[in-house]
Amino acid sequence: MKHSSFFWFVLPSTLLMLAFIAFPIVSVVTQSFYTAHEQVVVQVENCGPFGCTQETSVDQEATAALREAEPMGEFAGFEIYTDRNHLAFGEVAAAWVNADGLPDFGRSLMNLPFYKALAFTLTYTAVVTPLTIILGFFIAIAVNSVARAMKGPTIFFSLLPMIVTPLVGSLILFWMVDARGILGAGLQWLTDDPNLSVKASTGLMWIMLMVYGVWHAAPFAFVVFYAGLQTVNTDTLESAMVDGATRWERIRFVVLPHLFPLVTFVALIQLMDNFRVFEPIVSFQASAHATSLSYAIYNDLGGETRLLSSAAATSVLTIIGIAILLSPVLVRTWRDFDRK
Amino acid sequence: MNIILKTTAAACALIAAASAATAECSIDGGRVNIIGNEFPAIQTVAAAAAECTGVTVEANLTADHQTLNVAGMSGNPAEYTSAIVANSSIVALINEDVIRPLDELVAEYGKDIPQRQLITVGGKVMAVAFMANAQTLTYRADVLEEVGLDVPTTYEEVLVAAEAIRAAGIMENPVGGPYAAGWNLAQEFNNMYLGHGGEFFEPGTAKISINNEKGVATLEMMKALTEYMNPDYLTHDSNGTSAEWEAGNVALMHMWGSRAQVLMDDEGSEPQVYENTKVAAPLMVGDSGVPASTLWWDGWTVAKNISDEDAAATFQALAYAVSPQTLNDTTMNQAVWLIDGYEPAPVSEGVLAAVASGTKPYPMLPYMGLLHTASGDNIADFLTGKESAEQTLADIEAAYNAAAKEQGYIQ
Numbered sequence: 001m002k003h004s005s006f007f008w009f010v011l012p013s014t015l016l017m018l019a020f021i022a023f024p025i026v027s028v029v030t031q032s033f034y035t036a037h038e039q040v041v042v043q044v045e046n047c048g049p050f051g052c053t054q055e056t057s058v059d060q061e062a063t064a065a066l067r068e069a070e071p072m073g074e075f076a077g078f079e080i081y082t083d084r085n086h087l088a089f090g091e092v093a094a095a096w097v098n099a100d101g102l103p104d105f106g107r108s109l110m111n112l113p114f115y116k117a118l119a120f121t122l123t124y125t126a127v128v129t130p131l132t133i134i135l136g137f138f139i140a141i142a143v144n145s146v147a148r149a150m151k152g153p154t155i156f157f158s159l160l161p162m163i164v165t166p167l168v169g170s171l172i173l174f175w176m177v178d179a180r181g182i183l184g185a186g187l188q189w190l191t192d193d194p195n196l197s198v199k200a201s202t203g204l205m206w207i208m209l210m211v212y213g214v215w216h217a218a219p220f221a222f223v224v225f226y227a228g229l230q231t232v233n234t235d236t237l238e239s240a241m242v243d244g245a246t247r248w249e250r251i252r253f254v255v256l257p258h259l260f261p262l263v264t265f266v267a268l269i270q271l272m273d274n275f276r277v278f279e280p281i282v283s284f285q286a287s288a289h290a291t292s293l294s295y296a297i298y299n300d301l302g303g304e305t306r307l308l309s310s311a312a313a314t315s316v317l318t319i320i321g322i323a324i325l326l327s328p329v330l331v332r333t334w335r336d337f338d339r340k
Numbered sequence: 341m342n343i344i345l346k347t348t349a350a351a352c353a354l355i356a357a358a359s360a361a362t363a364e365c366s367i368d369g370g371r372v373n374i375i376g377n378e379f380p381a382i383q384t385v386a387a388a389a390a391e392c393t394g395v396t397v398e399a400n401l402t403a404d405h406q407t408l409n410v411a412g413m414s415g416n417p418a419e420y421t422s423a424i425v426a427n428s429s430i431v432a433l434i435n436e437d438v439i440r441p442l443d444e445l446v447a448e449y450g451k452d453i454p455q456r457q458l459i460t461v462g463g464k465v466m467a468v469a470f471m472a473n474a475q476t477l478t479y480r481a482d483v484l485e486e487v488g489l490d491v492p493t494t495y496e497e498v499l500v501a502a503e504a505i506r507a508a509g510i511m512e513n514p515v516g517g518p519y520a521a522g523w524n525l526a527q528e529f530n531n532m533y534l535g536h537g538g539e540f541f542e543p544g545t546a547k548i549s550i551n552n553e554k555g556v557a558t559l560e561m562m563k564a565l566t567e568y569m570n571p572d573y574l575t576h577d578s579n580g581t582s583a584e585w586e587a588g589n590v591a592l593m594h595m596w597g598s599r600a601q602v603l604m605d606d607e608g609s610e611p612q613v614y615e616n617t618k619v620a621a622p623l624m625v626g627d628s629g630v631p632a633s634t635l636w637w638d639g640w641t642v643a644k645n646i647s648d649e650d651a652a653a654t655f656q657a658l659a660y661a662v663s664p665q666t667l668n669d670t671t672m673n674q675a676v677w678l679i680d681g682y683e684p685a686p687v688s689e690g691v692l693a694a695v696a697s698g699t700k701p702y703p704m705l706p707y708m709g710l711l712h713t714a715s716g717d718n719i720a721d722f723l724t725g726k727e728s729a730e731q732t733l734a735d736i737e738a739a740y741n742a743a744a745k746e747q748g749y750i751q
Contacts, residue, residue, distance in 0.1 A: 035745070035746045035747070035748060036746065036747045036748040037748050038748045038751070039706065039747065039748040039749050041546070041706060041749070042462070043544055044461055044462030044463075045460075045462065045463070046459075046460065046461050046462070046704050047458075047459070047460045048427070048456075048458075048459045048460070048469060048637055048701070049456045049457065049469050049472060049637050049678050050472075050635045050637070050695065050701045051701075053701065053703075053704075054543075054544075055703060055704055055705055056544060056545075056546075056705055056706065057434060057461055057462055057704075057706060058434065058435050058437075058706050060434075060437050063437070064437065074748070076746075080746060083742040083745070083746070084738050084739065084741070084742040085739060085742045085743065091738075111721075111727065111731070111735060113717065113739065178572070179570070179571070179572060195571060197571040197572050199571075199572040199574070199575045200571040200572055200573075200574070200724075202724065284575070285520055285521065285574070285575035285577070286575075287521045287522055287717075287720075288521035288574040288575075288720035288723075288724065289574075289720075289724075299713070299717065301407070302406075302407060303709055303710070303712065303713035304406065304428055304429055304431065304432050304708075304709030304712060304713075305431075305432055305435065305706075305707070305709035305710050305713075305743075305747060306410070306432075307710075307743055307746060307747070309746050310743065310746055
């Protein structure tokens with residue numbers, strides 16, 4: 001391809017990527033290095049239907065002048081990244097020095113919001129990603145062997161969890177695991193413990209969030225693998241059958257090697273998706289037991305006073321986290337490409 | 341039949357109000373666009389403002405109003421010409437300087453607005469309040485009668501009554517309250533801490549002062565109450581707790597006055613529940629003499645970054661919307677109105693008692709929202725037994741300090 005035609009060919013997508021991906025990231029990174037101005041507060045008397053009280057208020061004229069002088073706010077460098085609500089270098093160092101053994105250090109670490117969120121996010125990603133791939137693969141194999149007439153409806157029902165909006169899907173599960181819901185009551189009956197409550201226990205809440213994650217994402221893996229199954233060479237399969245290979249052996253030695261590049265693809269997408277787990281935590285009202293990096297960003301922006309810089313810093317840390325997580329897969333893809 | 345009658349009556353009232361309105365509220369041009377929370381009283385106000393002729397009146401009423409109002413009023417001209425806020429959320433608008441002082445508009449168009457409805461900050465009118473709200477005790481008269489106890493006036497008595505109800509085998513978890521982790525839980529902490537006579541900040545500064553024995557006593561009392569709550573209490577917000585109430589599972593509940601009407605009407609619960617649902621004054625705790633609750637107002641503001649014509653139109657439409665003609669049989673019980681001509685009903689006894697018993701208003705401080713968020717993120721760790729009360733208070737303090745430093749309130 002000529003350089004000029006290549007240029008014109010990629011120009012629209014480059015512009016869109018710059019506008020919708022690159023610039024927002026630049027803006028978020030910039031925001032994370034600035035804090036608000038030192039606030040000028042004044043004592044004022046506030047009056048209303050319940051009488052008057054002495055309170056403080058932001059002095060607008062003084063603040064307007066400060067804003068005029070430095071519209072971005074005060075430059076803070078890495079101050080927000082290292083404060084207690086993020087990487088908490090000072091607190092981690094103190095915990096290390098004062099810790100009575102590693103478990104104690106772990107407990108202190110889990111008391112810091114960023115590490116607490118990171119711990120759940122990583123556990124969720126590490127558990128949900130492989131389970132999604134395995135479950136999706138087995139659904140695909142099963143659906144592929146269903147009679148032709150039944151295939152359409154089976155595929156439709158297998159895709160439902162992905163079609164249902166995450167917020168609605170998790171709300172449905174949330175009601176089902178309620179102590180008076182069908183799953184919650186069932187669990188109480190199974191364990192013979194009338195006081196068992198999924199929503200009150202951190203461990204069960206984590207399990208429920210992960211079960212939801214697998215349930216919601218498995219159809220995606222299923223669709224990809226199912227498409228891949230349609231391209232398996234039937235000649236190879238038939239000759240394996242002639243050679244006397246069992247069904248399992250055919251899957252193990254013919255189908256799996258054929259689908260392996262797709263596993264990399266699904267893993268890549270799922271790692272990114274699971275690392276930014278968010279909706280189930282909101283729907284399950286699980287923030288007392290589990291928080292994720294995305295939830296931390298939402299929490300910063302959802303309060304009465306928006307913490308823009310704090311949310312920006314957490315966003316940048318999330319991007320870095322995803323980059324680290326994806327690097328093995330990306331390196332692998334690059335090597336494969338290089339070999340060719 | 342009953343429903344048809346009610347609907348007809350409501351429709352007649354609306355038509356009457358509307359025809360009266362065309363005569364009363366006409367404005368010479370301008371734009372009105374209101375953003376606010378979504379509950380019956382605010383819907384009534386927005387609908388009344390829309391009756392004004394000569395202007396286009398739009399309203400975006402949503403539970404997510406707080407995440408939209410600052411952004412929607414920061415532009416020039418602002419998208420929203422008015423935000424309906426409460427004493428907690430007006431602070432964010434003042435901090436960002438997106439609402440205008442109303443003194444001139446009050447002088448020109450609002451002479452009829454009673455002084456008690458005007459919210460002044462440092463002598464300048466910043467909002468016009470139209471209703472009051474507070475969290476108070478809601479109780480089941482039949483259950484208390486069954487165990488032979490009077491209506492509790494303190495949290496200590498609530499614990500005694502809860503134990504009696506449980507021991508009598510009437511209810512397993514007789515206590516309720518909006519204890520969902522986050523904003524609700526932090527608000528319960530605020531109530532209980534004020535009830536113990538605590539101060540959130542060192543006077544006149546943004547320096548937090550909750551890490552003391554009053555804070556510990558507050559957390560201990562909250563934990564004692566949760567022993568008598570549904571084990572899922574950390575997921576129960578006001579809606580969740582109200583549902584538990586209507587299901588007949590709760591006999592003593594700390595609940596918003598604005599929700600009393602829903603609990604006492606004949607929808608959603610058995611007659612035994614709604615006929616015996618009563619509201620009382622907010623509870624006391626310890627010996628401070630201050631009720632463990634906060635007073636709230638809801639009111640409207642006018643945006644700063646809009647033309648004077650739009651501001652005048654917005655002011656007139658909303659002043660009309662909160663004038664006495666808005667009150668009729670349908671709207672009267674939707675809230676504890678601050679409007680002239682409001683006649684209290686049994687549902688509003690709790691809020692009125694809260695005002696009478698010297699309950700403190702929720703503080704209108706620029707940094708209160710930061711403390712609220714910090715508390716909401718940390719208290720659950722204590723209630724679930726993961727850490728001590730002292731550690732939780734230290735965590736709240738540290739989380740608040742980091743946020744307040746970022747916002748420039750402390751150095």
